Amino acid sequence: MAAEHSRERLRLWLRLLAATNEMERVLRRRIRAEFGTTLPRFDVLAALDRAPEGLSMSELSRQLMVTNGNTTSLVAALTEDALVARTVSPHDRRSFSVELTDSGRDSFERMADLHARWVSELLAGVDEADVDQLSRGLHEVRLAIQANAESGALAEGVR
Amino acid sequence: MAAEHSRERLRLWLRLLAATNEMERVLRRRIRAEFGTTLPRFDVLAALDRAPEGLSMSELSRQLMVTNGNTTSLVAALTEDALVARTVSPHDRRSFSVELTDSGRDSFERMADLHARWVSELLAGVDEADVDQLSRGLHEVRLAIQANAESGALAEGVR
DNA sequence: GAAGATTGACTGATCAATCTTG
DNA sequence: CAAGATTGATCAGTCAATCTTC
Numbered sequence: 270m271a272a273e274h275s276r277e278r279l280r281l282w283l284r285l286l287a288a289t290n291e292m293e294r295v296l297r298r299r300i301r302a303e304f305g306t307t308l309p310r311f312d313v314l315a316a317l318d319r320a321p322e323g324l325s326m327s328e329l330s331r332q333l334m335v336t337n338g339n340t341t342s343l344v345a346a347l348t349e350d351a352l353v354a355r356t357v358s359p360h361d362r363r364s365f366s367v368e369l370t371d372s373g374r375d376s377f378e379r380m381a382d383l384h385a386r387w388v389s390e391l392l393a394g395v396d397e398a399d400v401d402q403l404s405r406g407l408h409e410v411r412l413a414i415q416a417n418a419e420s421g422a423l424a425e426g427v428r
Numbered sequence: 429m430a431a432e433h434s435r436e437r438l439r440l441w442l443r444l445l446a447a448t449n450e451m452e453r454v455l456r457r458r459i460r461a462e463f464g465t466t467l468p469r470f471d472v473l474a475a476l477d478r479a480p481e482g483l484s485m486s487e488l489s490r491q492l493m494v495t496n497g498n499t500t501s502l503v504a505a506l507t508e509d510a511l512v513a514r515t516v517s518p519h520d521r522r523s524f525s526v527e528l529t530d531s532g533r534d535s536f537e538r539m540a541d542l543h544a545r546w547v548s549e550l551l552a553g554v555d556e557a558d559v560d561q562l563s564r565g566l567h568e569v570r571l572a573i574q575a576n577a578e579s580g581a582l583a584e585g586v587r
Numbered sequence: 588g589a590a591g592a593t594t595g596a597c598t599g600a601t602c603a604a605t606c607t608t609g
Numbered sequence: 610c611a612a613g614a615t616t617g618a619t620c621a622g623t624c625a626a627t628c629t630t631c
Contacts, residue, residue, distance in 0.1 A: 275548040277559050282451060282547045284566040289448040290493045291570050292441060295577045297623080309599065326614060334449045339600050341615055346598090363608050363613045388441045389434040394572040395565075400436050403565045406558050407443040411450050413553040418454045456601080468621065485592060498622050500593055505620090522591045522630045 285410075292391065299387060304380050309333075311384065313343050314369065314377040317353060323366035325358070352376055444569075451550065458546060463539050468492075470543065472502050473528065473536040476512060482525035484517070511535055 297308045304311075316332045317324060324332070330340040344367055347353040352373035358364040369377065392400070456467045463470075475491045476483060483491070489499040503526055506512040511532035517523040528536065551559070 274556060274559070275544050277556075277563065278548045278551040278554075279544055281551065281559050281563045281566070284563050284570065285444070285448050285451070287493065288566045288570040288573070289444050291573045291577075292444070294493075294623095295573060301624090307598070327612085334446065334453075335599085336601060337614060338602080338616075342599080345615095358613095361609075361613080365614080385434050385438055389437045391573045391576045392437040392440060392569065393576055395437075395569055397433060397436075399565050399568065400433070400440050403562065403569070404436065404440045404443050406554075406562045406565070407440070407447045409558065410551065410554055410562070411443065411447040414447070414450045414454060414550045417550045417552055418450075453601095460602090466620070486590085494621085495623060496592060497594075497624080501621080504593095517591095520591080520631075524592080 281410075285407075292388075295391060296384070296387060300380070300384070303383065306380075309335075309343055310347060311377075311380060313340075313347060314352065314373060315381070317367060317369045318374065318377050318381070321368070323356070323368035325364050325366060329367060347373070440569075444566075451547075454550060455543070455546065459539070459543070462542065465539075468494075468502055469506060470536075470539060472499075472506060473511065473532060474540070476526060476528045477533065477536050477540070480527070482515070482527035484523050484525060488526060506532070 293308065300306060300308055300311055312333055313329070316329060326337060326340055326344065329344070330337045333340065344353060344355065348355060351370055353367055354370050355365045355367050358366055395403075452467065459465060459467055459470055471492055472488070475488060485496060485499055485503065488503070489496045492499065503512060503514065507514060510529055512526055513529050514524045514526050517525055554562075
């Protein structure tokens with residue numbers, strides 16, 4: 270089994286967490302200071318910008334990796350501000366399509382460049398080869414977690 | 429500058445975020461199901477377990493990578509449950525020392541093993557060499573973010 | 588005035604329960 | 610009954626303002 274290398278894996282998890290927290294903290298602060306909005310809201314706009322044809326609430330939740338309930342309130346707030354709009358699906362009256370308004374798209378585009386620049390600058394100093402290696406490794410890590418969480422659920426008695 | 433490789437760095441950030449979210453989601457669910465508590469509370473107990481002599485609120489906040497206000501309410505809740513105790517510092521009446529109670533230590537030790545096993549199992553399949561490489565790389569990433577956030581703050585006009 | 592800690596207002600996130608439509 | 614979405618309760622987290630002590 271894998272238990273004999275428990276220590277190294279635990280350390281990996283702590284470092285993963287530390288790096289992510291550090292990045293999120295900096296980005297959150299800058300987005301607030303510079304644009305007067307929040308990271309989650311920016312993330313909603315980014316997801317919708319990638320989907321010009323619109324997304325359902327569930328699909329949007331999946332892409333943002335959050336629950337439906339969370340998405341509901343985020344989208345409600347953004348609708349208030351007229352940055353996104355919801356239109357009822359023509360084929361399923363349970364479902365909405367959420368998309369950017371013109372104002373939302375403008376607002377997002379104003380922010381996106383600077384955001385990308387921040388990320389890039391914050392990661393400057395990590396050398397090029399490491400960036401790619403880490404990307405690949407982290408993708409592998411995510412897939413492992415997903416795979417192991419399912420099989421582990423039964424073994425551990427987690428429902 | 430670093431801007432020419434913005435795309436790869438952005439991708440790294442997204443994967444970092446995805447992997448961390450996935451892991452946290454699984455751990456949070458299991459801790460709730462198995463122990464009836466939450467990940468942040470577990471984290472407090474873990475930090476205090478590593479510091480038998482106790483920690484001040486500020487030092488605890490720093491280690492948990494959260495704000496003081498957050499720590500205040502977490503520690504209040506754990507004090508309610510008699511898992512931690514606060515004693516006034518003998519030398520500075522502004523400051524507390526927070527430490528585990530016997531009950532808190534028992535409770536933590538019951539959980540710690542299984543938690544470590546979960547982490548290890550969830551990361552099983554990531555091969556040994558990659559684990560170490562990722563650990564080192566992520567440490568480097570964190571340091572880069574911290575270093576660049578400071579220097580960037582002035583350049584970007586973030587206060 | 589600065590540092591340790593708390594408070595209050597607010598945003599974000601989960602989860603379980605519910606409503607509506609399929 | 611399943612699936613899409615919302616609601617309400619609860620817990621986390623930030624931030625700015627405040628209180629107390631140094």
